[in-house]
Amino acid sequence: MKGNPAKLGTIQGTSGYNSALKQMIISREDAYTEENMGKTDYEAYVSELNNPDEGYKDNKVHGNWEISADGKQYRRTHDSKTGVETPDSKWQALDNDTKYEKAMSKQRWKQGNKNAGGNLNDLVRIRNTYTKGTQAWVDAQNKINKSLGSNKVYEVTVKTPKKEKKMLKKEIKNKNKVAWGKGQRNIFGVKKDKSKRNRKTWWNPWD
Numbered sequence: 001m002k003g004n005p006a007k008l009g010t011i012q013g014t015s016g017y018n019s020a021l022k023q024m025i026i027s028r029e030d031a032y033t034e035e036n037m038g039k040t041d042y043e044a045y046v047s048e049l050n051n052p053d054e055g056y057k058d059n060k061v062h063g064n065w066e067i068s069a070d071g072k073q074y075r076r077t078h079d080s081k082t083g084v085e086t087p088d089s090k091w092q093a094l095d096n097d098t099k100y101e102k103a104m105s106k107q108r109w110k111q112g113n114k115n116a117g118g119n120l121n122d123l124v125r126i127r128n129t130y131t132k133g134t135q136a137w138v139d140a141q142n143k144i145n146k147s148l149g150s151n152k153v154y155e156v157t158v159k160t161p162k163k164e165k166k167m168l169k170k171e172i173k174n175k176n177k178v179a180w181g182k183g184q185r186n187i188f189g190v191k192k193d194k195s196k197r198n199r200k201t202w203w204n205p206w207d
Helices: 039-049 099-115 120-129 135-147 162-175
Strands: 024-027 064-067 073-076
Touching: 024 099, 039 099, 064 099, 099 120, 099 135, 120 135
Parallel strands: none
Antiparallel strands: 024 064, 064 073
8 A cells, every 4th residue: 555544634623523524434344354454463353253252243344434534533333243333433533553443544545546546646646746725736635535535625725836837747748648559549548540639638637
């Protein structure tokens, strides 16, 4: 996983801000994998599932976590052992200090990346490259927020500096150089030919 989900904070707020935002629902079963936990922690987790004394119904983990839009808090929507809903479950800090919290943070990133069409890391890079409040920053940040479950929408408040305009122009030019074979279609669905129009297709770096 590239990037640290804990550092990806989309927005901040008070204890009451969760109710005003969308949340990301993450299945425990999807999150608690060897890839997310690491071999040692995953083996310990599987051992717990198969231990009758632990009380896991059908030797499986059940239910979901609900993670706040900024990835800093979570609540358990179901009991992990029985699958019974826990509507009174309170929000807690997501500190990534247990194997389960770490796995959930990684799964949150994966789901966010999927929502972003596999471009979440690139969006973060763009967001971190350009001045806050510029068009490029706003477009990237809004897509990050949407991908990670936030309905926070930023608006352009700053003009793009000349230096960043040149950077953006160069980046777009480099991305337009798409290589594809004769008779094949490029990523934009355009067949290769001698037409400059078809060889140069506009690329929006934060799409």
